[in-house]
Amino acid sequence: MAKLELSGITVAYEKFTLSNVSFSCDEGEIVALVGKNGAGKTTTIDSIMGLTRRLSGSVRYDGQLVTGANEHRFKQKIGYVGASQEFYPGIRVGAFLRVVSGFYPQWDASRMARYLSDFNIDPSKRLSQLSSGMKVKLSLAIALSHSAEIFLLDEPTSGLDPIVREQVLEILERLARERNACILFSSHITQDVERIATRVLFLVNGSIVLDTDVKRLGERFVKLRLDGPAVCPDRGRRKGVILNDRFVIMKTSDALPEDLDKLERAPLGVEEALIFLEGGVDDAPTD
Numbered sequence: 214m215a216k217l218e219l220s221g222i223t224v225a226y227e228k229f230t231l232s233n234v235s236f237s238c239d240e241g242e243i244v245a246l247v248g249k250n251g252a253g254k255t256t257t258i259d260s261i262m263g264l265t266r267r268l269s270g271s272v273r274y275d276g277q278l279v280t281g282a283n284e285h286r287f288k289q290k291i292g293y294v295g296a297s298q299e300f301y302p303g304i305r306v307g308a309f310l311r312v313v314s315g316f317y318p319q320w321d322a323s324r325m326a327r328y329l330s331d332f333n334i335d336p337s338k339r340l341s342q343l344s345s346g347m348k349v350k351l352s353l354a355i356a357l358s359h360s361a362e363i364f365l366l367d368e369p370t371s372g373l374d375p376i377v378r379e380q381v382l383e384i385l386e387r388l389a390r391e392r393n394a395c396i397l398f399s400s401h402i403t404q405d406v407e408r409i410a411t412r413v414l415f416l417v418n419g420s421i422v423l424d425t426d427v428k429r430l431g432e433r434f435v436k437l438r439l440d441g442p443a444v445c446p447d448r449g450r451r452k453g454v455i456l457n458d459r460f461v462i463m464k465t466s467d468a469l470p471e472d473l474d475k476l477e478r479a480p481l482g483v484e485e486a487l488i489f490l491e492g493g494v495d496d497a498p499t500d
Contacts, residue, residue, distance in 0.1 A: 214276045216240050216395035217363050222260050222270035231256045231419045234270070238363070238395040243385065245406040245427075246399040247487055248416035254399035257416070258367050261397075262293060274363070289317060292356020294349060294366040302341035306351065309340060317359035328354035346377035353384055364388060366398035370405050378402075382409050403483040413483060415490050422490050427483065434486050435465045437476040454489045462489045 215237035224231040231253045238244045246254045259265045261272055263284060272279045272287075279287045301309065306329075314320040329336055332350040334343070343351065349369050356364060364385070370378045386409050388394040400406055406413055407427060415423040425433060440459045453463030461476075462485050 215273070216242075216275060217261070217397070218273040218276075219257075219261065220271050220273070222257070222272075223268045224256050224260055224265055225268050229253070229256075229419060231260065234260075234419075234421055236414055236421060236424055238397050240362075240393045240395055241389050243389050243396045243398070243409050243411050245410035245413045245483075246397065246416060247401075247403065247406055247413055247483060249487070249491065250401070252416040253419040254416060255367050256419075258365050258397070258399060261365060262288070262291070289319070289359065290362045292353065292359075292361030292364040294352040294356075294364075294369050303339060305337060305339050306334060306343070307336035310336070310355070313355055314358075319360045321358050321360070325354060325358040328357055344377075346373045346381070349373065349377075349381055350384075353381070357388075362394060364394055364396045364398075366396070368399055368401070370400065370402055378405065385409055403487070406483050415487060417490055423486070430483065430486050431465075431481060433465055434462060434481055434489055435468050435473070436460050436462050436479045436481040436485050437468075437472065438479050439476070454493045456485070456488060456493075460485075462486075464489075 216239055218237040220235050222231065222234040229251065234253070234257055236244070246257060248254055256265060260267055260270075274287050274290065277283070304312075310325060314322065314325075328334075332347070332354055334347055334351055334354065340348075353364075366385075369385075370381055373381065382405060385396055385398070389396055389411075398410075410427050413423075413425060413427050413430075414421050415425075423433075436456075437453075437460065439455070439461055452467040453461040455461055460479055462481070463472075
């Protein structure tokens with residue numbers, strides 16, 4: 214049974230629709246939402262949190278339908294890190310945590326103290342004095358201190374320096390491995406996705422167009438070099454997406470044996486798969 218399950222989630226705004234989004238996240242799984250800006254990553258996470266009004270669809274936790282009657286209990290099990298880490302800037306960390314602790318019956322003050330120490334967060338500092346990375350770590354510490362089982366993170370490593378990014382990624386990996394947590398995170402940093410995700414969901418224009426194991430991307434797509442001595446057949450160019458006049462990306466099922474024999478394969482990752490699914494770089498900026 215899935216720890217978290219979305220079925221047919223649809224959210225409509227004036228100029229954007231998240232359409233019929235369905236997927237699940239199991240215990241110990243790290244699932245990444247990938248797509249260009251405006252593809253629906255934040256809207257998907259917000260719909261789980263009840264921060265946006267759904268036209269249709271449902272959310273289940275441990276197989277139980279989340280409704281108004283049990284939504285509070287469901288949120289007790291969620292560790293949420295939003296895209297914008299905006300806290301009350303003038304309050305000190307310690308005072309802020311005393312307020313937050315009142316919302317969680319299972320709050321563990323000793324555990325919070327341990328994470329503040331592990332993450333090098335000074336409780337006497339004002340929230341405005343914390344860096345972006347420290348604010349992300351503080352959100353994770355809060356989630357860890359009220360026994361969250363599901364972690365929803367919207368661009369958790371965006372804007373962080375490489376060292377802090379690596380620390381956050383290690384924390385997420387450890388949560389999945391040691392606490393069997395279900396982790397769903399959005400990111401435009403494809404290296405992070407390839408580094409820790411077990412599955413990746415590709416969002417294009419508000420719809421999930423591919424749900425796959427990260428390690429199986431090479432079975433679905435192929436990236437071939439065009440800057441070698443061999444000439445790419447016209448069919449390959451028609452079926453694929455040309456990248457910088459140096460590569461063609463196509464579905465493996467569309468590649469004929471002569472394509473693979475003549476042309477040299479190049480490493481293919483999440484970013485190249487997204488470019489193919491978006492139809493090319495002109496329509497698919499990945500930042």
